[in-house]
Amino acid sequence: MNTRSQFDHLFTLYAPIAAFVFLVVLATLLFALVRYRAGRGHEPSQKTQHKVLEPLAALVFIGAACFLAVNAANANAAERNQLGPAQLHVRITGFQWCWAFYYPASHVTVRGNCTTDTPTLVVPTGKVIGFSLTSADVVHEWWLPYARWKEEAFPGHFNYFKLRFDHPGHWSGLCDEFCGLYHDRMDFYVRAVSPARFDAWLAARAAKGPGA
């Protein structure tokens, strides 16, 4: 999963750094609280600046920020650009309050109503899938937590992104931009199957006609 692996890569870089910084500050704080409590009867320091330590700290912060920014930019570029041309196109349309998935090559539409019928997006494993995302009314957001990926759906505009599912599976996704009264019902499923099973499924759906 291209997006998931980039997320995992970056998260395993950020999380230990964040934990380390937190623990250093916490340890310094606790040390100060115990060591410099008034009960010990010492005199407070008269020092008002650290002429060497402070610029040094600033340099460390600048270095850390550069390191993180470069890594973040690289991960983002890789996530957006690393896959080749799409081998299958799917158009996702969000509407109040459900989703429609349209396979233009075979004119198949899967549309749910999210009360009695949660729509399932069926995709083949191992193929680069190009998605175009839009909305029929207000701003929605297509979120598949398993993929570590979401993007907003705007009316009158298409957003494009590519995903590749490496393994078969069945996951749930949801709308993540508040879109009105039944926003919290806007769930969908993604089912990744082998290319052979996908082709069979698509052919069966196409045979039922465009209205199915």
Place this chain on the structure above:
Amino acid sequence: MSTTELSARLPEKKRLNIAEIATSTDHKVTGLLTLGTALVFFAIFGGFALTMRADLASPAQQLISTHLYNELFTLHGSGMIYLVITPIALGLGIYLVPLLIGAPGLALPRTAQLAYYCLLGSGFVMLSGFLTWGGAADTGWYSYMPLSTSLYSPGKGVDLWIGAVFLAALSGLLYSVSIIWTVVRMRAPRMSMLRMPIFVWSEVVTAMMGLAAFPALIGAMVLQTLGRVDPAYFTHDLPNLDYQNLFWFYGHPVVYIMFFPFVGCVAEVIQTFGQRRYVGYKPTVLSLLLFAAMSMSVWGHHMFTTGQESNEYFSATSTALSVPAGLEYFGFLATLIGAKLRFKTPLLFALAFIPQFLVGGLSGIMLAAPTLDYQFHGSYFVVAHFHYTLFAGSVFGFFAGFYYWFPKATGRMLSERLGKTHFWLLTIGTNVTFGPMFAAGFLGMSRRVAHYPSYLHTLNVVETLGSAVIGLSMLFLVVNVGQALLHGPPAPADPWDGHTLEWATTSPPPLFNFPKGLPPIKSFAPLLDWKQSLRARRATEKPTEPVASRPAVLGSGARPEPEAGT
């Protein structure tokens, strides 16, 4: 003057004159009205949050309808940001800035008064949505278009919400103008810019961001108004994206408007209760200014998932904010190391602020990476992040300042025991409520939902229990304040052995603040300089000085020498 003149005594019993309070241009009256009103709103909009948390105790429970839930989260967010934290941040400045720079009042007192009435009106207009047929606004605090156009939200609630936000934006703008102009025009002689206490600097940069940010919010509300009369304009992409850009151009600086004054509170509290001067004054001031400037170029990180933003640029600018933030933390820790800490209630809140805000800050740096934001955007991870900054950070910083300056503002001492109970319960409640939200968001819980998948049930039950502890802790605050105002011990002029000028006058300060003049101003801690020079003089003159001339306020029987021109 006699030695008792500035010492503790009960304020004179005086009937409250409503007309006088409502029309007074004294900055202390305007400041306290602002803070008091914002605290009443805090209780109302906090109550909304507790109601929502109760509803979320079960994945499907319908304690309240989905429609009401949507109204509550909209007004909770709008209220806390437009009517609570922003006014508290600026109201503290209205009350304290003149006192800390040795001024008799504000430079533009009627402007500040007008700002207060805009705030009051804004609250009434926003809440009046509940009286309309369709209910209050239910489109979220940033109310994305086209959902909030009259096509998709036909009720009057959104109309009233837009009016309320117009008023709140105007209020913030007028408060900001008033604070900046006071600092420019009203500083006491020899109170140069680099002798202003850190709290005053925090208010200056806050007001500077306010001048840049609130007009953008007014512009965004113009678009909202257009959407109410001509929703067709918002059927294509561009105006909807315009709105998001304009809104976040306000929305990101404003998170620092809701943060810096509390950094200022924490800095003042740490140095007073640490009994030393702040370490790294100039780098801290510089970092505040840098922070304010950089805050204007990071708004796009709210829009990483729109697919129409320059993600790598905004990621870099947002990550760069960790540099000035790091310098501020350096100042906190460097002041604590080598201090002589007196663990009074204000210091406890200031100390808890440091690691708790850090959790918010570090998770913020994660959100500045687009790849991580693609998962976290709009999820409970973000909810946890900004509650760690705004609640575990700003609200704790506010309480540090509240317990610190309460004796000055009211002339009464609060109970330490109740204050510490409040502190411990609030700290426990805060972390139990907001900590698990990081996990919930990571696992796929979206914000603004009244229903959620059942695998998130345990986390939500824990969060709801935590929120009950927060609610409980606030009762101790209410009891403490009520008890102090009714029969608390009178506060002396300088109960904490303070460093700054507000402690050089009576508690509460009289009209025009410093009728007895000011101590000489030689640094950002003028009162500490004065006390130290008196101590030094007393040490050399000890044999001749009678023991009876014990200090009332300034550590000596002598009154401060008035500066020329005050």
